[in-house]
Amino acid sequence: MASQRQIWVGGVPIGGGAPVAVQSMTKTETADYDATMKQIQAIAEAGGDLVRCAVPRDKDVEALKRIVQKSPIPVIADIHFNHTLALKAIDAGAHCIRLNPGNIGGPEKVAEVAEKAKKAGTPMRIGVNSGSLPKHLHELERENSVEALVQAAVEFVELMERLDFQNFKVSIKSTNVPNTIASNRLLSSKIDYPLHLGITEAGTKWSGSLKSAVGLGTLLADGIGDTIRISLSTFHAEEEVKVAWEILKALKIREKGPVLIACPTCGRLQFDMDTVVAEIEQRLEAYEEPIEVAVLGCAVNGIGEASHADFGITGAKNEGLIFAGGKPLRKVPTERLVDELFIEIDKSLEGRAEVDLLKAAEGAEWLAKIEAENADEMTPERMAALEAAAADGNGDGNGHKRVSLDEEASPTAGRRFTRT
Ligand code: SF4
Numbered sequence: 001m002a003s004q005r006q007i008w009v010g011g012v013p014i015g016g017g018a019p020v021a022v023q024s025m026t027k028t029e030t031a032d033y034d035a036t037m038k039q040i041q042a043i044a045e046a047g048g049d050l051v052r053c054a055v056p057r058d059k060d061v062e063a064l065k066r067i068v069q070k071s072p073i074p075v076i077a078d079i080h081f082n083h084t085l086a087l088k089a090i091d092a093g094a095h096c097i098r099l100n101p102g103n104i105g106g107p108e109k110v111a112e113v114a115e116k117a118k119k120a121g122t123p124m125r126i127g128v129n130s131g132s133l134p135k136h137l138h139e140l141e142r143e144n145s146v147e148a149l150v151q152a153a154v155e156f157v158e159l160m161e162r163l164d165f166q167n168f169k170v171s172i173k174s175t176n177v178p179n180t181i182a183s184n185r186l187l188s189s190k191i192d193y194p195l196h197l198g199i200t201e202a203g204t205k206w207s208g209s210l211k212s213a214v215g216l217g218t219l220l221a222d223g224i225g226d227t228i229r230i231s232l233s234t235f236h237a238e239e240e241v242k243v244a245w246e247i248l249k250a251l252k253i254r255e256k257g258p259v260l261i262a263c264p265t266c267g268r269l270q271f272d273m274d275t276v277v278a279e280i281e282q283r284l285e286a287y288e289e290p291i292e293v294a295v296l297g298c299a300v301n302g303i304g305e306a307s308h309a310d311f312g313i314t315g316a317k318n319e320g321l322i323f324a325g326g327k328p329l330r331k332v333p334t335e336r337l338v339d340e341l342f343i344e345i346d347k348s349l350e351g352r353a354e355v356d357l358l359k360a361a362e363g364a365e366w367l368a369k370i371e372a373e374n375a376d377e378m379t380p381e382r383m384a385a386l387e388a389a390a391a392d393g394n395g396d397g398n399g400h401k402r403v404s405l406d407e408e409a410s411p412t413a414g415r416r417f418t419r420t
Pocket residue numbers: 263264265266267268269296297298299300301379380381
């Protein structure tokens with residue numbers, strides 16, 4: 001169940017149908033104002049909506065006062081164990097306070113923070129982590145760790161409500177992906193407050209991104225989750241933001257910047273696609289527009305499944321084709337493919353797009369020739385399309401025409417493969 005309630009962290013709405021907000025956490029000492037601001041800037045430039053800073057000492061609070069004034073995005077103060085730091089962070093102007101009621105020193109101290117936050121209009125994130133459940137839930141944790149996590153979260157929500165404080169979001173975090181999914185599903189069926197999602201200590205950029213994509217992606221696809229943070233073991237916090245955006249973009253939950261699609265390559269590849277894709281990906285980072293760019297490793301399938309892309313290239317050994325909106329634009333030498341692609345992208349975005357009909361016809365002819373020469377090639381794309389067509393066949397008794405794989409694939413069948 002999606003959250004019903006909405007809170008505001010600075011100028012960012014969370015929950016209640018607002019766009020899923022991306023956050024990251026600075027990895028600098030917050031007391032180091034310059035280093036922290038530099039990292040906040042990088043997070044904001046990468047598309048972070050919110051940033052969290054650890055506040056474990058008084059000197060961090062001192063820096064926080066200046067940080068909240070200069071930060072381009074709202075700042076959440078991350079507090080553990082010491083409730084007086086939470087009180088000071090509210091005074092410092094933090095846009096939100098994150099604390100786990102279970103490790104802040106008892107309900108009285110939570111009440112003190114809630115009272116001050118209420119007066120200041122400061123929202124809170126209250127959370128539960130799998131390694132720090134209250135003692136009375138340890139036995140339940142051994143029997144059913146998901147129930148224990150959810151029970152702890154619900155008890156904290158009830159505590160806040162008894163304190164007449166509703167301006168909060170909730171997080172349940174675990175290093176365990178299935179537990180994170182199960183506990184957030186269960187929690188979202190019990191409360192209607194906004195939820196923050198994350199996998200604790202997810203790991204390196206590679207494994208952490210995958211774990212987060214699986215865990216958070218599953219929940220987001222269910223409509224659960226209002227803010228996300230990807231925890232990665234890297235000093236470059238902006239990498240977390242980029243991963244978060246890729247997850248949101250993949251699920252079409254939010255749009256931001258270009259989408260790159262690329263074939264997986266196979267034995268038909270005739271140019272150095274690894275290098276080309278990496279260069280395109282890196283150059284696309286400079287673009288804000290939600291354009292879709294496709295890279296195909298060969299022209300054997302024509303433009304095929306990339307025909308919906310705004311721009312694309314498909315290459316061969318010595319030359320390749322630039323296409324846009326499913327139509328050939330022109331052939332270029334393979335070593336010029338990337339540069340010429342970006343010339344076309346820029347022209348189009350600046351409203352200067354023009355099609356040289358002669359070059360477009362040359363490109364189309366080149367493409368058709370390669371397709372015809374390879375009409376009997378059973379490429380991964382053709383196999384997938386045939387399987388899809390076969391699955392749609394008439395074996396189901398609904399009168400659908402059965403597609404013969406042999407017939408479609410056979411060069412002697414006398415017809416060109418048609419993509420659907
Ligand atoms: S056949 Fe498909 S997967 Fe193989 S290189 Fe060509 S486009 Fe890429």
